[in-house]
Amino acid sequence: xxxxxxxxxxxxxxxxxxxxxxxxxxxxxxxxxxxxxxxxxxxxxxxxxxxxxxxxxxxxxxxxxxxxxxxxxxxxxxxxxxxxxxxxxxxxxxxxxxxxxxxxxxxxxxxxxxxxxxxxxxxxxxxxxxxxxxxxxxxxxxxxxxxxxxxxxxxxxxxxxxxxxxxxxxxxxxxxxxxxxxxxxxxxxxxxxxxxxxxxxxxxxxxxxxxxxxxxxxxxxxxxxxxxxxxxxxxxxxxxxxxxxxxxxxxxxxxxxxxxxxxxxxxxxxxxxxxxxxxxxxxxxxxxxxxxxxxxxxxxxxxxxxxxxxxxxxxxxxxxxxxxxxxxxxxxxxxxxxxxxxxxxxxxxxxxxxxxxxxxxxxxxxxxxxxxxxxxxxxxxxxxxxxxxxxxxxxxxxxxxxxxxxxxxxxxxxxxxxxxxxxxxxxxxxxxxxxxxxxxxxxxxxxxxxxxxxxxxxxxxxxxxxxxxxxxxxxxxxxxxxxxxxxxxxxxxxxxxxxxxxxxxxxxxxxxxxxxxxxxxxxxxxxxxxxxxxxxxxxxxxxxxxxxxxxxxxxxxxxxxxxxxxxxxxxxxxxxxxxxxxxxxxxxxxxxxxxxxxxxxxxxxxxxxxxxxxxxxxxxxxxxxxxxxxxxxxxxxxxxxxxxxxxxxxxxxxxxxxxxxxxxxxxxxxxxxxxxxxxxxxxxxxxxxxxxxxxxxxxxxxxxxxxxxxxxxxxxxxxxxxxxxxxxxxxxxxxxxxxxxxxxxxxxxxxxxxxxxxxxxxxxxxxxxxxxxxxxxxxxxxxxxxxxxxxxxxxxxxxxxxxxxxxxxxxxxxxxxxxxxxxxxxxxxxxxxxxxxxxxxxxxxxxxxxxxxxxxxxxxxxxxxxxxxxxxxxxxxxxxxxxxxxxxxxxxxxxxxxxxxxxxxxxxxxxxxxxxxxxxxxxx
Numbered sequence: 024x025x026x027x028x029x030x031x032x033x034x035x036x037x038x039x040x041x042x043x044x045x046x047x048x049x050x051x052x053x054x055x056x057x058x059x060x061x062x063x064x065x066x067x068x069x070x071x072x073x074x075x076x077x078x079x080x081x082x083x084x085x086x087x088x089x090x091x092x093x094x095x096x097x098x099x100x101x102x103x104x105x106x107x108x109x110x111x112x113x114x115x116x117x118x119x120x121x122x123x124x125x126x127x128x129x130x131x132x133x134x135x136x137x138x139x140x141x142x143x144x145x146x147x148x149x150x151x152x153x154x155x156x157x158x159x160x161x162x163x164x165x166x167x168x169x170x171x172x173x174x175x176x177x178x179x180x181x182x183x184x185x186x187x188x189x190x191x192x193x194x195x196x197x198x199x200x201x202x203x204x205x206x207x208x209x210x211x212x213x214x215x216x217x218x219x220x221x222x223x224x225x226x227x228x229x230x231x232x233x234x235x236x237x238x239x240x241x242x243x244x245x246x247x248x249x250x251x252x253x254x255x256x257x258x259x260x261x262x263x264x265x266x267x268x269x270x271x272x273x274x275x276x277x278x279x280x281x282x283x284x285x286x287x288x289x290x291x292x293x294x295x296x297x298x299x300x301x302x303x304x305x306x307x308x309x310x311x312x313x314x315x316x317x318x319x320x321x322x323x324x325x326x327x328x329x330x331x332x333x334x335x336x337x338x339x340x341x342x343x344x345x346x347x348x349x350x351x352x353x354x355x356x357x358x359x360x361x362x363x364x365x366x367x368x369x370x371x372x373x374x375x376x377x378x379x380x381x382x383x384x385x386x387x388x389x390x391x392x393x394x395x396x397x398x399x400x401x402x403x404x405x406x407x408x409x410x411x412x413x414x415x416x417x418x419x420x421x422x423x424x425x426x427x428x429x430x431x432x433x434x435x436x437x438x439x440x441x442x443x444x445x446x447x448x449x450x451x452x453x454x455x456x457x458x459x460x461x462x463x464x465x466x467x468x469x470x471x472x473x474x475x476x477x478x479x480x481x482x483x484x485x486x487x488x489x490x491x492x493x494x495x496x497x498x499x500x501x502x503x504x505x506x507x508x509x510x511x512x513x514x515x516x517x518x519x520x521x522x523x524x525x526x527x528x529x530x531x532x533x534x535x536x537x538x539x540x541x542x543x544x545x546x547x548x549x550x551x552x553x554x555x556x557x558x559x560x561x562x563x564x565x566x567x568x569x570x571x572x573x574x575x576x577x578x579x580x581x582x583x584x585x586x587x588x589x590x591x592x593x594x595x596x597x598x599x600x601x602x603x604x605x606x607x608x609x610x611x612x613x614x615x616x617x618x619x620x621x622x623x624x625x626x627x628x629x630x631x632x633x634x635x636x637x638x639x640x641x642x643x644x645x646x647x648x649x650x651x652x653x654x655x656x657x658x659x660x661x662x663x664x665x666x667x668x669x670x671x672x673x674x675x676x677x678x679x680x681x682x683x684x685x686x687x688x689x690x691x692x693x694x695x696x697x698x699x700x701x702x703x704x705x706x707x708x709x710x711x712x713x714x715x716x717x718x719x720x721x722x723x724x725x726x727x728x729x730x731x732x733x734x735x736x737x738x739x740x741x742x743x744x745x746x747x748x749x750x751x752x753x754x755x756x757x758x759x760x761x762x763x764x765x766x767x768x769x770x771x772x773x774x775x776x777x778x779x780x781x782x783x784x785x786x787x788x789x790x791x792x793x794x795x796x797x798x799x800x801x802x803x804x805x806x807x808x809x810x811x812x813x814x815x816x817x818x819x820x821x822x823x824x825x826x827x828x829x830x831x832x833x834x835x836x837x838x839x840x841x842x843x844x845x846x847x848x849x850x851x852x853x854x855x856x857x858x859x860x861x862x863x864x865x866x867x868x869x870x871x872x873x874x875x876x877x878x879x880x881x882x883x884x885x886x887x888x889x890x891x892x893x894x895x896x897x898x899x900x901x902x903x904x905x906x907x908x909x910x911x912x913x914x915x916x917x918x919x920x921x922x923x924x925x926x927x928x929x930x931x932x933x934x935x936x937x938x939x940x941x942x943x944x945x946x947x
Contacts, residue, residue, distance in 0.1 A: 162190050173283035176297075182234040186222040195224040199251030206252055207322050210260050214325065215311050217246065217267045219304065220274060225249040226264065241279060241347050243272030243340070259322045266329055269336035270303065276343040286390035286443035287425035289346075292398075295421035296339060299414075306332055331410070338401075338411045342418070345397050349389030391445025392478035395423060395519075399481045420518045426480070427517050434490065434531035435512040437497030447479045448472055448491060472498070482519045489532045496535035496796055499681045500542055536795045539681075543796070547682050550775055553803075555611040556686070559674055560694040561764050562701055567606040571598045572709070579668030583619050586668040591617045614678070619671040624699045625826045632819045669706045673699055685800055693807035697764070700816060704756045707829055710836035711749040717839055718742055722862055723846035726853050734849065737912055741842060744919055748832040751926070754947070755825075762946055763813045771806040775799065813943040818936065824929040831921045838918070842911060849907040 167181045198206055213223025222228060229245040246264045248257060277296055280289040310328060313320045389397070398419045405411040429446045432438055439450045451471050472495050479487050516523045543549045557563045572579070574594045578586055595617050599606045606612055620627075673695045678686040718724045718741070728734040777794055808817075815821040847863065848854050937945035 162193065172278075174278055174281035176281060177278040185234075186224070186227045187230075197251050198225055198249050201251075203253050203256070207256055210248075210252065210256060211314055211320075211322055211325065214260065214263055214267075214322075215307060215314065217264065218270060218307050218329075220267075220271050225252070226260070237275070237279065240275035241272060241343075243268040243275075256322055259326050263322075263326055263329055263333075266333045266336050269333075269340040270300070273300065273336065273339050273343055276347065280346070284443070285388055286445045288391050288394045288422055288445055291425050292394060292418060292422040295418050299335070299339065303332060303336070334410060335414055338405070338414055339418075342397065342401055342415075345401070346389050346394060349393060349397075350387065390443060391426070392447055392475070392480045392483075395419070395426060395480040395482075398422060416520065420520055423480075423519045424517055427515075427519070430483075430490070431512060431515045431527075433494040434528065434535075435497070435515070437494050437499075437501040437535070439494075445478070447475055447483060447487060448494060449475050480519070482524070486525065486528050489528055492795070492797055493528070493532040493535045496539040497531075499684065500535070500538045503542060503546075503681060539796045540794065540799070543681065543685065543799075544775070547679075549682060549685060550772065552611060552678070552682055552686065553772070553775065555609050555614075556676055556694060557768065558606065558609065559615050559676065560698040561760065561768075562698075562705065564605045567598045567601065567604045570601065570604075571595055572705075574598065575668075579672060581668055583621065583666045583668050583671035586619055586671070588617055588619060591668075591672070614676055616675040616677065618673060618675050619668065620673050620695075620699070621666075621671065623666055623670065624696070624703065625822065628696070628816055628822055629819060632817055632822065670699075670703065672702060684796075685803055687800075690803055690807060693804075693811060696816065697807070697810060697814070700814060701756070701759065703829065704752055704759070707832055707836070708749065708752045708756065710833065711745060711752060714745050714836050714839040715749065717843055718745065721843050722858050723843050723853065728852050731852075731908075733908055733912075734846070737908065737915065738846075740915055740919070741839075744835065744915070744922065745839070748835060748922065751828065752832060758947055759814045763943065764810055767806050767809050767813075771802060774802045813941055815944070818940075820932055821929070821936065824925055824932060827925045828922065828929065831918060831925065835918050835922075838914075845907055845911055848902060848904040849911060854902065 164184045166183070168179050169181055171179075195209075198209070201209065209225055213226040216223050217226050226246050226248055228234070229247050232244040233239050234244070244267075246261075246267065248260055252260070273296060277293045277300070279285075281293045306329075310325060313324075313328075398415060402412065402415040402419060405415060426445070429439070429441055432440055433446070433448060439446060439448060441448075441450075449472070451473070472491065474487055474491055483490060516527050558565070562568055571594060574597075575591055578590055578594075595615070598604070599609075599612045599615070601607060676686070676691055676694070678691075718738075724738060774794065811817050815825055844863070846853070933944045933947050937943075
């Protein structure tokens with residue numbers, strides 16, 4: 024480029040460096056005229072400066088660029104000029120010459136067809152005298168620095184005054200006074216300035232544009248051309264001015280999006296656009312060189328040279344406008360916007376005690392994956408345009424490099440380096456591993472790392488779950504010391520268009536999965552831990568638990584609020600260390616703790632299920648209302664208050680990290696539900712067995728009454744009902760343990776060990792199958808859910824029926840002791856016998872009551888006081904009561920009807936659900 028272009032480039036560089044406005048361009052006029060060779064001595068303009076000054080300043084001194092020029096008169100124009108004008112002019116380049124006639128603004132090149140162009144005289148108006156100029160108000164534009172922004176390359180100089188604010192003395196002559204050729208020269212000169220973001224003399228910003236408003240700058244200025252321009256030139260000029268609008272908007276976009284809060288992806292995109300703008304400015308410099316050195320350069324040639332660049336700038340401008348539209352402020356979006364990341368950051372600041380900055384974030388910023396999605400969508404839309412496709416591919420490649428760095432760090436090290444919250448994986452830093460020792464929950468696995476679904480690039484949409492799991496797996500291994508994060512990973516893809524992109528994700532996922540599986544199964548012995556939990560929660564080989572119930576029976580009979588948990592824990596520790604017990608050899612017995620739950624199991628499960636079962640006929644329900652037991656109609660509050668230690672007892676199992684990812688709080692809760700259910704069945708079985716023992720050893724049951732057959736029939740009915748209840752409880756316990764838990768447990772352990780037993784393949788070891796940690800976790804939860812469902816704990820109807828049946832059985836087992844006592848006065852052949860009185864004296868202690876003492880007849884026929892034991896018994900126990908048997912028979916009938924009625928409904932419901940939902944229920 025020639026040295027004549029240096030002043031224009033210096034003007035642009037001065038604006039970038041904050042020195043613009045110090046050397047304004049004053050209105051130029053033709054200063055000299057010379058004869059063209061071969062034009063018969065005609066005087067024609069040789070060159071002109073057509074642009075108005077962009078930043079005029081009266082303090083500027085013209086030095087060598089201003090001079091007093093005395094017009095050279097020739098014989099041809101002496102008669103046409105009436106005055107001699109003395110002008111002070113600054114040229115845009117030292118080599119330009121200026122004329123004083125009407126063509127003083129036209130750049131003239133020696134063309135043969137221009138000879139004789141000035142065939143008619145043009146009258147000009149002389150400028151005001153120096154005395155009049157001195158009386159004009161001074162033009163004193165001011166330049167200042169704007170505040171710092173987080174964009175390191177943003178301009179620091181304030182915006183110059185608009186050209187429309189120039190004083191009248193600095194305004195250029197109207198275009199209508201110029202010829203078409205001079206108009207073209209003036210517009211060409213202006214366009215070169217406008218294409219670099221400056222106003223010209225005749226091409227200026229539209230009145231609606233305000234450069235101090237960021238929205239206007241991002242939208243780009245609209246330009247208006249002074250009136251009087253030829254229509255053909257105006258159309259060409261406006262087509263070129265579109266590129267000037269694009270350039271100004273893109274330049275503002277780069278400055279805004281380069282701020283820190285817009286993230287690394289926007290920074291990389293702006294850096295790529297800045298390279299293209301550099302090529303754009305080189306093109307403008309080349310066009311200026313053509314304007315100065317090429318005589319045939321015209322507005323049409325300028326339009327042709329800028330068409331490819333115009334298309335490129337249009338694509339960048341369209342992309343920039345789409346991104347800007349996403350950056351909506353709360354004032355623009357009346358519906359409101361709440362950023363989850365900002366909300367999480369606020370919560371973290373509150374937890375850490377940091378001060379909050381009110382109004383710190385006022386925009387919904389388009390960054391990260393959203394920018395990449397817009398680029399990808401734009402690329403797909405313009406796939407039929409080769410030039411646009413190449414441009415957008417370049418922008419996407421450059422913008423995705425920071426994203427790929429974050430992706431590779433997550434895939435290969437399990438870490439997140441995302442200071443601007445752009446990555447598709449969001450990390451909740453407030454959830455830390457240290458908290459798992461105190462309160463191990465699922466938050467570490469479920470909530471610490473989550474996917475930002477709205478910020479996932481299209482290239483990762485199909486593999487986002489793999490990306491999440493790969494980093495989560497590797498993060499766990501890294502925290503356990505299994506990954507060296509200091510090593511750098513080489514030979515990885517750097518952009519989305521790399522053909523190894525998907526292979527990199529798949530390989531990282533496989534490596535992370537195998538590393539975590541090996542850590543769980545081998546280093547931390549997950550199968551042995553699960554086997555230990557089976558012993559304690561599913562009562563497998565539960566000799567220790569039977570001994571524990573015997574030792575703690577007196578404590579567990581108390582209301583649950585009065586149970587001493589510390590005493591129960593001591594008894595459990597004693598039992599677990601008993602020599603010869605299976606639990607004594609368990610290495611994890613220290614992790615078992617005793618606790619109580621203050622919510623009844625049925626109430627808790629009903630709150631979980633909260634669904635309606637099969638509705639029974641209200642007529643049947645009403646008919647059975649009179650046979651309902653009082654406990655069946657008790658409120659849930661009373662049920663909770665009346666719970667004993669047997670109903671509230673549960674185990675707590677402590678699991679270290681990283682096993683807590685598989686044996687999480689959700690899974691332990693399921694274990695506890697199954698344990699409480701099995702414990703309730705075991706306790707009910709013990710109560711019925713105790714009733715069976717009473718029926719076989721207490722005299723009131725084994726004594727055969729010869730005087731009243733009703734007594735014997737009543738005993739047989741009671742024995743039959745107790746036997747049916749015991750069979751019902753034992754069958755249910757066997758079904759839950761042997762037909763539900765054990766088969767499902769075997770399938771789970773086969774999956775944990777990496778074998779597939781779903782299909783019978785004949786003899787030989789089962790084949791190995793590839794497993795993932797999440798599949799293992801899902802299999803564990805599925806195993807527990809299946810057990811809960813097949814044990815009828817997840818069906819509201821079956822749960823209610825089962826609860827009513829167990830309640831009837833429990834009340835009847837406790838009622839046996841009262842029946843045993845009431846049989847003595849009901850049987851006339853047994854009442855007041857020595858054996859009866861002895862038993863009653865031993866098991867029923869009452870204070871002595873002289874008024875109710877009884878006497879016995881001695882062998883001599885005289886009435887004598889009975890023994891000392893019999894004198895303490897109430898007369899209701901030593902006197903025959905004929906009405907007692909009728910009352911007992913009525914109560915027994917209530918129990919029989921209630922048990923038979925609910926059992927019949929339960930069997931019908933089991934048949935229905937076995938055919939529609941759970942096939943395993945058909946085995947009952």
